[in-house]
Amino acid sequence: MRLRSIRTTALAAGVLLLAAPGLAVAQDDGPTPTDIAVNSIWVVLGAILVLFMQAGFAMLEIGLSRMKNAGAVAGKIVINLSIALLMFWATGFALAFGDGSGISGEMGWFLNATDASADTNSLGLNSFMNAVGAYNIPVEAFFFFQVVFCAVSLAIVFGTMLDRTKFIGYVIFAVFFTGLIYPIVAHWTWGGGWLAKDGFLDFAGSSIVHLQGATAALVGTLILGPRIGKFRGGRAQPIPGHSIPIFILGVFILWVGWMGFNAGSTLGAVGLNFADIAVNTNLAAAAGVIGATIGSLFMFKTLDVSQMGNGAIAALVAITAPCAFVDPWAAVLIGLVAGVIVPPLVVLIDKIRVDDPVGAIPVHGVAGIWGTLAIGLFATEGRIGELGVSPGLLMGGTAQQLWVQFYGIVATIAFTGAASLIVFLLIKYTVGLRVSEQDELAGLDIAEHGMYGYPEQFIEVPGAFPEGARGMDLANLGVRTPSTD
Amino acid sequence: MKKIEAFIRHESFEEIRTRLSAMGLPSMSISEVKGSGRQGGYTESYRGAKATIFMRPKLKMEMVVNDADVDRAVDVVLELAHTGEPGDGKIFIIPVDDAVRVRTGERGDIVLAPHPEDAA
Numbered sequence: 131m132r133l134r135s136i137r138t139t140a141l142a143a144g145v146l147l148l149a150a151p152g153l154a155v156a157q158d159d160g161p162t163p164t165d166i167a168v169n170s171i172w173v174v175l176g177a178i179l180v181l182f183m184q185a186g187f188a189m190l191e192i193g194l195s196r197m198k199n200a201g202a203v204a205g206k207i208v209i210n211l212s213i214a215l216l217m218f219w220a221t222g223f224a225l226a227f228g229d230g231s232g233i234s235g236e237m238g239w240f241l242n243a244t245d246a247s248a249d250t251n252s253l254g255l256n257s258f259m260n261a262v263g264a265y266n267i268p269v270e271a272f273f274f275f276q277v278v279f280c281a282v283s284l285a286i287v288f289g290t291m292l293d294r295t296k297f298i299g300y301v302i303f304a305v306f307f308t309g310l311i312y313p314i315v316a317h318w319t320w321g322g323g324w325l326a327k328d329g330f331l332d333f334a335g336s337s338i339v340h341l342q343g344a345t346a347a348l349v350g351t352l353i354l355g356p357r358i359g360k361f362r363g364g365r366a367q368p369i370p371g372h373s374i375p376i377f378i379l380g381v382f383i384l385w386v387g388w389m390g391f392n393a394g395s396t397l398g399a400v401g402l403n404f405a406d407i408a409v410n411t412n413l414a415a416a417a418g419v420i421g422a423t424i425g426s427l428f429m430f431k432t433l434d435v436s437q438m439g440n441g442a443i444a445a446l447v448a449i450t451a452p453c454a455f456v457d458p459w460a461a462v463l464i465g466l467v468a469g470v471i472v473p474p475l476v477v478l479i480d481k482i483r484v485d486d487p488v489g490a491i492p493v494h495g496v497a498g499i500w501g502t503l504a505i506g507l508f509a510t511e512g513r514i515g516e517l518g519v520s521p522g523l524l525m526g527g528t529a530q531q532l533w534v535q536f537y538g539i540v541a542t543i544a545f546t547g548a549a550s551l552i553v554f555l556l557i558k559y560t561v562g563l564r565v566s567e568q569d570e571l572a573g574l575d576i577a578e579h580g581m582y583g584y585p586e587q588f589i590e591v592p593g594a595f596p597e598g599a600r601g602m603d604l605a606n607l608g609v610r611t612p613s614t615d
Numbered sequence: 616m617k618k619i620e621a622f623i624r625h626e627s628f629e630e631i632r633t634r635l636s637a638m639g640l641p642s643m644s645i646s647e648v649k650g651s652g653r654q655g656g657y658t659e660s661y662r663g664a665k666a667t668i669f670m671r672p673k674l675k676m677e678m679v680v681n682d683a684d685v686d687r688a689v690d691v692v693l694e695l696a697h698t699g700e701p702g703d704g705k706i707f708i709i710p711v712d713d714a715v716r717v718r719t720g721e722r723g724d725i726v727l728a729p730h731p732e733d734a735a
Contacts, residue, residue, distance in 0.1 A: 359626065571626055572657070580660035589659055589668050 161266040161400065169398040173271045176394020179387045180278040184211045186383030187285040190443075191292060192583075193377025194436065194488045196369065198573025199293045201583030206288060206297070210304045214281035217309035222280055223273055225313035228258045232324035234314045241273055262322050265397045275394065276320075279339055280312050282391070286343025287550075289490035290351035294358075294570050297578050299563040306553045307346065315342050315542055329519045329531065330538035331509070333407075334395035336451030336501035337542050344495030345543050346550035348484070353554045354564050356485030358571065366480035369487070374435050381439040385415055388446045392453045410453045411446065414465030418445020421469025429473040436489075437476070441469035444493045448501030452508060456522075460508035468497040502539055506532030616711045616727065617685045619692070621676045622650060622704040627696040628674050634691050635678075639731030643678040654702030673704060679711050681727045 161169070188207040192200050218226075219241055228235030238258040265272060284307055288300060316338050318325040332338050360367060371377060393408040422441020426434040445465030452464060475492035484491070505514075509522040509531065519534075521527035557563045564570075569577035576582060586594045623631070628645065635641065649670035656669035680688050689706055697703055714726040 359629075362629070571624075576657060576659065580658060582659065585659070585661075588672070589666075590670075 165400045166266055166268075168400050169265075169267045170271045172399035172404065173267050173275050173394060173397055176390035177271070177275040177278050179390025179394065180275070180282060183278075183282055183384050183387035183391070184208075184285060186380045186385075186387055187282075187289075188380070189376050189383060190380030190439075191289060191488055193373045193375070193380055194371030195292045196573070197372045197584050197587055198575055198582070200372070200575065201581060202297070202574035202578055203292060204583065205579060206300050207285065209297075210284050210288065210300060211281050213301065213304040214284050214308040215277055217305055218277040218280045218313070219273070221309045222313040223276065224258075225310065226280075226316040227262050227272070227276065227321045230317070230321075232318070232327065234317050234323070235321050241269070262320070266400070267398060272397065275397065276316070279335060279391070280308050280316070283312050283335075283339045283343040284308055286340060286490055286494045287346040287350060289343075289488040289494075290347040290486045291354055292357075292487045293574065294354055294564055295350075296562055296565050297574075298561050299557050302557050302561070303346075303350075303550075303553055307550070311346070311546060311549045311553075312342060315546060318541070319538070325538050325541065328534055328538075329517075330534050331455065331505050331514070331517070331519065331531070332451045332502055332538070333454045334392045334450045336447055336449075336498040337539055340447045340450065340494040341498035341502065341539065342542055342546045344490055344493075344498060345546040347486075347490045348495065349547055349550040350554055351485055351491075353551075353558060354485075356483065357487070358567065360485045361483050366483070371436070371487075377436060378439050381442050385442060385446065388415070388450075392450055396454070407453045410456065410458055410461035411449050413458055414445045414449035414453075414461045414468070415442050416445075417462045417465035418442050418448070418469035421445070421466040422472045423469075425470045425473035429477060434473070437473050440472050440476070440489045440493050444468040444472045444497035447494050447497040448504065450498075451501040452505045455505055455509040455513045457508075457510055457513075460504070464501060464504045464508065468500055471496060471500070499539055503532065503535050506535040616679065616681060616714060616724065618677065618679045618709040618711050619685065619688055620707040620709060621692045621696070622648070622673050622706075623676060623692065623696040624698070624702065624704065625672070625674050628676065630695045631676070631692055634695065635688060637731065638687065638691070639729030639733070640678065640680060640684060640688055641733075642727075643676055645677070646675045648673050648675045652702070652705075654700075671702070679714060679727060681724050681729075684727075684729060 184207055188204055191203045191207070195203050221239060223241060224236070224238035225234045228238035230236030259269070259272075284304055287303070287307060288295070291300075317323045319330055319332055319338055320326070357369060360369060388411055389408050392411045393404040396402040396404045396407065418441040419438055420441075422437045422444070423433060425441070426432065426437040430437075445468040448464050448468035449461055453461065456464065472489065472492050475496055476486075476489055479486050479489075479491055486492075505522065506529070507522045507524045509519075509527070510525050511521040511527075514521060520531045523529050523532050554563060565574065565577060573582075576588075582588050585591050632641075632643070635643070650673050651669045651671065654671060656667045656671070659666050659668055676692075678688065685708060689708070692706055713722055715722050716726045
């Protein structure tokens, strides 16, 4: 059994562990088997919730794409989750969380703990991950939780690239993003790298997961160019998604999944107040919906349902970094601001002729920046004192933390932007990134996959409609109609 | 007085409508149709079973204009619907006996007169 003779390891400073006030942090005897079991249940449950967020992204993107591309979006999500799982296992996890330099990890390939340095404990966790610090969960639980985060970041990248990207383009980018790009940025903070040493804080990934995904998404849509018909005569044309109910289902699945994303990022349950984080997350999301609704009313004079949904996601993204470090009132404020800025940003992005079909750039990018900076404004002494950093500027602290947060953001955008640019250009000039104009007009379902997501909409399907329901001759069915009377 | 019936690609329609409207000929109807021709079909494949779909979606645009306007209206469609590939469509020109404006009861050419001053 793995659970015997666990050594005590002090909590490493600078990692994202939240100790609830008043509860003992390190026990002399180390965690009991019960502690480990309880922690593992929470972390694995959190990972399952985050895994299910893929369904949320699928529904959200399908809802906001056109009918002729619905099947292609679904296929893209399922292949990309699979690539993320395999690549993060092969190289990503080692680069992100293995011991190594301040830039990247260097051990733990294929989750193999046997290539480890001397320090091995029976949880397997510290065998190659000393810099990460101690969590009282098995290494597999830690891996499962981190790999689904990586898959979320990848899903965000492709939000701006709907309806015109080649399937092979998605596949190749996914391999590089999940196997190399995302893990390096994750290592800087969560793997004990240089940003962690500088005191950069990002509890659950406003910057690492969301801003990073959105940065690559921006590069991707710039290289692809807009969908045919998006900009005509110098003006952005609406290309409405085909199902607002499916979009909102996606929003709710993501919202629920976010309980695992944020509250699960305690990476343990015993002695940790994850319920507090869940409450902050929900308060922010609610405020985000209100904010986007008000924003939509001011900007468009209508109650745009797609903006309301985007407001929820923007707020969830924004509260992701500070959820453990701020008081509930600040969570509401952070969420409200994230929601209000969505409608004007959507208009602005249209104005500069960037095609972003789902709003990933404002919702994951700008809200991610806002959330990451918000730590430097609203973090309280009581919640981050143990991490040895200054409270937020508005909470009696200095601007020091705001500065660290700022250059952490700049570093993330610069690295991910440059790396994504290289990979996307590589794809563009080898196998090609964009489908032909003819294929785009026909729709990716039939052009790339040879099958429609909604076949009855486009082709004759044997027996698709109930006998007599379409084109039925009422007279022959013996139904009395005015003309037969 | 002629009816112009044009079978065109969906994506060419908006430009055609804009141009005709600016010329004072905004009165038209469109319908989604499916048709076959030289463009040929395409193959749908579902779990290994294949079916060729011969009827492709097209747009049918109909407008009735005075004889004096037929050529310039047709020229607009010809210019903007043309890609050079099979599947660009066809235009049919059909004689029409009379036209009646329901609102006023007027008959004849006056009903179809271009009105560029109203172009939006």
